[in-house]
Amino acid sequence: MITTFKEELIRRLNLPFTPEDLHEDISLLGSGLGLDSLDALEIILCIESCFKIKIPDENVAVLRSINTVVDFVIEQQERKGVTA
Amino acid sequence: MRTSPLKDRFADKGAISRERYGVEVVARVADKQTECRAVRDAVGLTDFSFTRKYRILAEQGLDFLDGLLAGNVPKIRFGRVLHTFLADDDGLLVGDCYVANNDEEFILLCESIVPDGEIDRVMQAHGAAVAGVEDLTTSHVLLSLDGFKAWEIAKEIFGADVLGLPYLSIEVYPFQDQSVRLFRAGKTSEFGYLLLVPQAVAPALFDTLASAVEKHGGQLCGVDAHDDLRLEGRFFNIHAEGLRVRDPLVLGLQWMIDFDKDNFRGGEAIKRRRAQGIRRKIVGVAAEHGCDQLVTGAQIFHEGRTVAEVVANCHSFVLEQPLGLAVFPVELAYSGLSFRLAAADGPTVRTISMPPIMPKSLTVKLDEM
Numbered sequence: 001m002i003t004t005f006k007e008e009l010i011r012r013l014n015l016p017f018t019p020e021d022l023h024e025d026i027s028l029l030g031s032g033l034g035l036d037s038l039d040a041l042e043i044i045l046c047i048e049s050c051f052k053i054k055i056p057d058e059n060v061a062v063l064r065s066i067n068t069v070v071d072f073v074i075e076q077q078e079r080k081g082v083t084a
Numbered sequence: 085m086r087t088s089p090l091k092d093r094f095a096d097k098g099a100i101s102r103e104r105y106g107v108e109v110v111a112r113v114a115d116k117q118t119e120c121r122a123v124r125d126a127v128g129l130t131d132f133s134f135t136r137k138y139r140i141l142a143e144q145g146l147d148f149l150d151g152l153l154a155g156n157v158p159k160i161r162f163g164r165v166l167h168t169f170l171a172d173d174d175g176l177l178v179g180d181c182y183v184a185n186n187d188e189e190f191i192l193l194c195e196s197i198v199p200d201g202e203i204d205r206v207m208q209a210h211g212a213a214v215a216g217v218e219d220l221t222t223s224h225v226l227l228s229l230d231g232f233k234a235w236e237i238a239k240e241i242f243g244a245d246v247l248g249l250p251y252l253s254i255e256v257y258p259f260q261d262q263s264v265r266l267f268r269a270g271k272t273s274e275f276g277y278l279l280l281v282p283q284a285v286a287p288a289l290f291d292t293l294a295s296a297v298e299k300h301g302g303q304l305c306g307v308d309a310h311d312d313l314r315l316e317g318r319f320f321n322i323h324a325e326g327l328r329v330r331d332p333l334v335l336g337l338q339w340m341i342d343f344d345k346d347n348f349r350g351g352e353a354i355k356r357r358r359a360q361g362i363r364r365k366i367v368g369v370a371a372e373h374g375c376d377q378l379v380t381g382a383q384i385f386h387e388g389r390t391v392a393e394v395v396a397n398c399h400s401f402v403l404e405q406p407l408g409l410a411v412f413p414v415e416l417a418y419s420g421l422s423f424r425l426a427a428a429d430g431p432t433v434r435t436i437s438m439p440p441i442m443p444k445s446l447t448v449k450l451d452e453m
Contacts, residue, residue, distance in 0.1 A: 016344060020361075023336025024419070025318050025368060025438040030251040031167060031271075032339055061446050065318070067419055067437035 001051075002070055008046050009066075013039055024067040032065075047073065086200060088133035089225055089283050090290055097294075097304050104307075104323070106199035107134045112306035120401045122303030123272050123313055124444065127231030129290075129297045130305040136179070136194040136203055137220040137280060145190040148215035152206075152349055153181060154332070156342035160185040165252040165267055168340045169322075169332060170194060170206070171350030175357065176330040179203065180322035182269060182278075184254040191254065191265060191280065193226065197327045210349065225286035227279045229293060230305075230313075232444040234275040237296040242266065246277075260285045272310065273317025273443040312398035315407060318368065318439035324396035325366060325409050328380065333357055334364050334411060365417035366395065368438035371406045375433075377426045378406040384433060385424040391416055392423070402441045410435075 006019040013035065015022075026032045029040055043063055044055045051073045055062060062072040087108045088094070091101070099110045110131050112119065122128045140148060150157040155168030162185055170179035179196040196203050200221070207217060229237060238246040242257040242264075249255055249268040256263050262285045270276015281289050294304065307323070314321040320337060329335050332354065342348075343355065371378040384392035397408035410433075418435060425433040 016342070017338060021338035021343075021358075023338070023365070026336060026339055027318070027439075031319065034167075034252065034339075036250075061442055064439055064442075064446075065437065068439075071419075071437050 001073065002066065004050055005046070005066060005069065005073075008050050009043065012042050012046050022066060024070070025065050027065055028063045028069075029060075043069075051077070053077070086134075086222070088131050089222075089286055090131050090133065090227075093287060093290055093294075094131055094304065099304070099306065104134065105197060106201075109134045110306040111308050113304040116309050116312065116399075117401050119303055119305040119309035120312055120316075122301075123231040123274055123305065123309070124402060125232060125301075127229065127233045127237060127297050127300050127302035128305035128309070129293050129302065130228040130230070130307065130310060132195075132226040132228045132278065133224075134195075134307075135221075135226050136192075136196055136200070137224055137226060138192040138194070138207075139218040139220055140190045140192065141216055142185070142188050142190060144215040145217075148211060148217065149183060149190055149192065150345065151347070152210050153183065154341040154348050154351070154354070155183070156345055157183055157190070159342075162187060163253055163255065165254055165269060167252065167269075169337065170196070171332065171348075171354065172206075173350055173353070175332070175350035175353030177322060177326050177332055177335075178206070180320065180326065182252075182267060184265070184267060186254050186256070186265065193267070193278070193280070195322055197322055206349075220280070223283055225281045225283060225290075227281065227286075227290065227293065228270065228276065228310075229279065229297075230270050230272045230276040230310075231274050231302060232448075233300045233302065234270075234277055235448070236300060237293065238266070238277050240296060241292060259289055264289065271317070271319035271321070272313040273319065273439060273441070274313075274445040275448075311396075312400075315396055315398045315409065316400050316402060316439070316441055317443060321396065324380070328395040329366065329411060331357070333362050335366050363414060364411050365414050366409050367392075367412050367417045367419065368436045368440065369394065369408045369410045369423075369433050370403075370436045370440065371408075371425060371431060371433045373405045375406055375425070375431050377431060378408045378433060380408075382426050384410055384412075385426075385428045385430065386416065388428045400441065407436075407440065408433075 179194040267278035
């Protein structure tokens, strides 16, 4: 899941890195990758397309790092599994 | 030993200082919990004058800085700041750097882990004299204003314009007929501003800031609290894990490097190691509340054998539990795994997703103020 997300992130944002270069704790916004609010929208689309998960508007804090995104996706998938 | 021009003012407030790489730094002013909570809930003011500070005219500075630092200096837009590092010839960390493109000048702020003399030798060997590098280290003071309410103080002193500054940007503001270069930066995960102030007005600005900090329920802080705040917010700390590990690839600092540029100091060694593949990686770890064995240097065990070492630690006053960073072999470097700490049958330590806290500042939208 982590590698899929990294590959999609690199492709969509045209980042000059390989998946191995992206540490899972790297900050996606501000410091770290230094992405801006437009990039944040692209990341949200990336998550939604990769994992079929919706990120609520008020929940951009999920984008703190690759690991926090993956934690959120796992939590949402588990929740879906419970309610399915 | 180099000391800060604000040494006496901090001492008057009860500051305890210590030596770090030949420079005196304010370690703490109150107890660590008070200082950490002040930054998370209100605001903290810290003397960062230990930082090396340089001014380089843009024309000469571009090639000088780009050949020196790992990041891409020509790509820094006007008014913006690049976070990158300075390495030695072996590609090991020497300094954690901010480079600001401030119209006709570049400003370099470098938190180094070597004595001043060594940095001076690096700068000279790299052609600092030819590039006209002006050393501001002793002529200027650097103050760090951090915290959930830091923006309120910045606004009161410099005007509402500061609210529009994006993270990693620079702007110049007048203060008593002098220019203060204000960096919207910081490594606590709360709002942060670094103020580069000419020594002539530094005491007056300090007094103004200190009064405002007190009014907003804040606290003067030392670097020990910042070490913990950086770890808790998962900002790279050159004085903790940086000093102990020194390899930027193991530390996950690839984002600070432009691998496409021809060369930079230590670049060949770093690119060579990258081509060989990374075998070790830094990961966040947490122990149970009350565990006192999650300390720097502690070994981490898996199935009876040592697999990792703790390279930084703190007590999180937000989570009320011990946190750390440890270097694992890549096959074990994932969050959500359990290990033993200090001995094969020691207490449990878990790898965790970082950052583990939700900073209050993330709930504030300055552009809507």
